[in-house]
Amino acid sequence: MIGQSAGKSYAYLLGVYLGDGCVTTHQGYPVFRLNTIDIEFAEATKAALREYTERPISIHTHEVKKSSKPNHSLRCGDPDICRVLSEDTERKAKIPAYVFDWSLENKLAFVAGLMDSEGFVAANSSNPTNRRFYMGFKSCDIWVPDFVRLLESIGVRIGKVQTEPPRKPGYKAPTRFTIKMQSWIDAGCYFNIRRKQGRVEAWSSIGPYEARAARPRRLTSETTRQTA
Numbered sequence: 518m519i520g521q522s523a524g525k526s527y528a529y530l531l532g533v534y535l536g537d538g539c540v541t542t543h544q545g546y547p548v549f550r551l552n553t554i555d556i557e558f559a560e561a562t563k564a565a566l567r568e569y570t571e572r573p574i575s576i577h578t579h580e581v582k583k584s585s586k587p588n589h590s591l592r593c594g595d596p597d598i599c600r601v602l603s604e605d606t607e608r609k610a611k612i613p614a615y616v617f618d619w620s621l622e623n624k625l626a627f628v629a630g631l632m633d634s635e636g637f638v639a640a641n642s643s644n645p646t647n648r649r650f651y652m653g654f655k656s657c658d659i660w661v662p663d664f665v666r667l668l669e670s671i672g673v674r675i676g677k678v679q680t681e682p683p684r685k686p687g688y689k690a691p692t693r694f695t696i697k698m699q700s701w702i703d704a705g706c707y708f709n710i711r712r713k714q715g716r717v718e719a720w721s722s723i724g725p726y727e728a729r730a731a732r733p734r735r736l737t738s739e740t741t742r743q744t745a
Contacts, residue, residue: 519569520601521615526568528623529709531616532630533562534602535609535658547599551591558633559589561709570595612663617670624671625705631664633709636696638716650720652696657689665694674700699725 519527534540537558538551551562559576566574572595581588605613616627635656641649653676654664665675676695683690698720708714 519598520605521613523569525623525626526565528616528619528626529630530562530565530569530598531602531605531613532627532632533565533634534630535606535612535660536631536634536656538562538602538634539609540599540603543594546594547596547603549591549593549595549599549602553589553591554584554586555633555710555712556589557709557711559591561633562591566593566595566598569598610659612660612667617667621671621705624667625707628668628671628706629709632706633713636708636713638708638713638720640716647719647723650698650716652698652701652717653694654696655691655693657691661692668696671706672700672704673697673706 530538533551534549537553538549540547540549542548549566551559553559556576556578563574563576570593572593574591574593577590577592578587579590616624619627632654636652636654638650638652641651643649654661656664661678665678668675674697676697678692678694681691681693698717702717702721708717
């Protein structure tokens with residue numbers, strides 16, 4: 518069974534579909550597709566699909582011009598999966614209302630699917646410490662306010678939500694916001710993409726943000742006597 522009550526794997530798959538995934542038609546039949554530079558993302562999506570179908574799931578890897586990283590192209594032609602994902606989201610136009618009634622485990626899986634797709638963990642080169650990484654989300658979809666509401670419902674704190682100018686005339690205007698890294702960790706959120714999760718782990722490697730400064734003050738014997 519796939520859909521509202523299907524569980525954690527469907528939750529992840531739903532997040533992927535609303536993000537980088539899509540349903541197209543090939544020779545008159547629906548096909549679920551995902552293109553990514555991260556093999557972990559493709560493999561995690563394949564594992565989620567495998568929970569609900571015995572149809573072939575292929576991942577083809579090929580080089581891309583003007584890119585140092587190859588592309589991993591996933592395909593699955595299960596019509597039931599394609600139908601449920603398309604119908605429940607009105608073709609990627611909304612987050613289904615039932616997502617807000619899911620267990621925390623399923624919500625975290627859904628968030629992982631969307632953040633593997635559209636989330637980022639970038640580096641601020643002006644900060645020499647492990648705190649140089651910062652996290653955010655960027656999408657052109659109209660359901661972004663509902664995603665913000667879902668994140669806040671599980672304890673994730675976000676920065677100001679901003680609409681940016683479209684990249685080119687005729688393109689949709691993207692919406693962007695930052696995520697407070699410590700709240701992401703405390704909520705139990707995660708990435709399946711190793712390069713993103715690795716940066717979160719590097720950020721947290723010097724301890725909880727509220728308990729430890731990025732540049733802790735060195736105590737001398739004099740300051741030790743003053744604070745004793």
